[in-house]
Amino acid sequence: MNDMNSFQIDTQPVRTERIDKLHKYVTSFDYGICTERGHYLTEFYKDNMSLVPVVRRAKAIDYVLENMSIYIMPGSLFAGNQTSNPRWAPLFPEFEVEWVEEELLKGNPYYPWERPADKYTLREEDKADVKDMCAWWAGKTHTDTLRARLPKEALTTHYDLKAADIGTYFQGGDGHFAPDHQWLFENGIEHIIKESEKYRDEIDWHEPDAIKKKDFYDAAIISANAIIKFAERYAVLAEEMAAKETDEVRKKELLEIADTCRWVPRKPARNFKEALQFVIFVHICIQIEDNGAGVSFGRYDQFMYPMYKKGIKDGTLTRELAVELTENFFLQIYTCNKVRSWIDTDFYRGVPMFQNLTIGGQDPVKKCDATNELSYICLDATYHTRVPQPSLTVRFHKNTPFEFKMKVAEVIRLGTGLPSIFNDETYIPALMNRGYELNDAYNYCIIGCVEPGTAGLLGGRTGGAWLNCTKSLEMSLYNGTDPITGICLHKNFNNKDLSTFESFEEAKAAYLDQIKYYIKMEAILENTIDQVWEESLEEPMAAIFGCPTTTIPRGKPIKQGGAKYDLTGQQTIGTANVANSLYAIKKLIFDDKIITGLQLKHALETNFQDMTTKPTGAQIKALCLSVPKYGNDVDEVDEIAREMLAFVANELVSYKNTRYGRGPIGGTLHCSTSTVSSNTPFGKVCGATPDGREAFTAVADGQSPMRGTDIKGPTAAIASVAKLNNILLSCGSLYNMKFSPADLC
């Protein structure tokens, strides 16, 4: 086994014939762009601009769901599709059309089908549709509103400096929540309609927000009816397919799908399969309503377990069938896709959807291990489906059974990157520190990449701007001026630069002052976007599926304060570069006095290329690299990393979000170290740094050590990363490690 290079290549998945065929079918599709959603949405908006925004939105999505193409995949036991083909992405012109027009119609910088990576096809006959929607939406989109209303310095921060970047939320919606699937399939959508009607009838018309409440309930009822009608379309389709089907077994399956789609999501699910079909409809509709990423599932092994037990007990379900249904569900979910502008794609390489699914952890009431047979079934399903979605997450705690941990390790060893592992012992207190009640904190799931929140109780927004700490660091070395663009928004408070700092403390204080300023810019970007969403893009489906137990009684969608918990998250990038750079300044210039600040500044400005200086640029780079780095259990540099990240985390929480004081617990910004692939595009806008990093190369990911600089082995690396105040990272923590397969035998 010592020459083992990849368990993925050297082992074969075990799948039923149905799952194998379905896997081949789903993965046979190239990524593409489907214009149907954009087409029908635009058609509706054209004639209905006078409607109240939340009602208009509900009716527009209803119109899309009534008219879009539907299909049932060969052999699938479930129905529900986001676009006309698996792995095709819908268009969302209401958010932004510039990039759609530039890229899809003009090929600037690339046609999506000619991109060097992350390609999407577009049918020739659909181009007229794209042209039409771009023409109608020009000047009316979310991005147009933001550009007109954001202060100039925030726009410069985003577009020119990239000290903070929030492009995703210009070009799309939020997502980033886990619906209350269990509540939904135990109550049925009809219940939402009845409740909304009851609350609407009880509105006290003298209340100052009475009309807003009525509008919301109207929208909620339209959206609830829309999903029921959508499911009924599949019932009709399944019957039509059954009528033509010659295979008797498949004919029966199709007729069962028809029965199921007439029952759920209208009524409460009666068994495991119906519950899954319910989940799929809710998920797909949310993915059609807006193009927010990170729509997650919550704790699958917990919310599906009552249905699993019931099925096993009454003999209608076996473990094998539950595995097959779960795998079928995974492949159904994998059909969803999203297309981003080429610039934004740089931050999201590899077409991620962040449809996270959590297993393991603890029981929220009994506070004991909650692992069950479904936890193992999910691990099997991930092992054998071998697709990147759903993104499997496992919660560990101090009493997680060893057997379960070994099984998780076996699946990790496969090398698909799934699952990732989360520690209850830090995540639970991190949430409580932001006001979560104990039981809710124990019931957290992972949303998107690494962000904790409780399904049904958190109002989205676990994602936000990227905070490019390396850029702030770089500007602090040049008295607040960005050496790449020459722009200066905020001079150093001491009016000094790297050549004139008189102590390490001055250099550090200059960085802290810069990052503080750019966190303020980030807060402006975050809150302005939320205000604009609230005005015209409030999402009724996200409200009634995301947080039904609070939005419906309160009569408020999420961005008006409809959720129990609501914090605005973000992603902090480059902690390792900041810590390593500050430590290099400390050691080389002030402690050991090997070079001067002026020499280092010149070396950075010339990207370590000037060979005429003494020492040469290359020698200075070698000196910079020789200074101990974060990730090797060296207290002095690890402490700088800890202090810098804690500063960002605490500074963020000092800013209120737009839901503060309007109902939810929380109501502030908060910090994560999630990266996605932003460390490469952020590297491209940052010049050389004192850690020895060359200009325009990738910065460090997450809170991981800078790649290649953690050289003392995994025990030292984890010791460094654990020294960070992970408990302050209430929006999530991210640490990448890489192992050789031969080592895990």
Added chain:
Amino acid sequence: MSDVRINKNDGLKRFVSLIDRYFAAGGSQMQFNVVSRKTLLEAQKEPEKYSNLLVRVAGYSAYFTQLSKDVQQDIIERTEEKL
């Protein structure tokens, strides 16, 4: 997964211990790539043979051969830890 159970799994046990150790020290989250440099370099050379190869990018997984060259490079250059 019976194909891998025939091993003694000593490496796997060391791996679980490492996770335990990180979490006991106050770490929050971990995610892994388990793939040799050799495989990744081969996949770059002959992408059609490795079209199903999944890797961890950040908070998600993706097909390695579909990633842009700079992200592929980022993953190749990540430190390969020894247990």
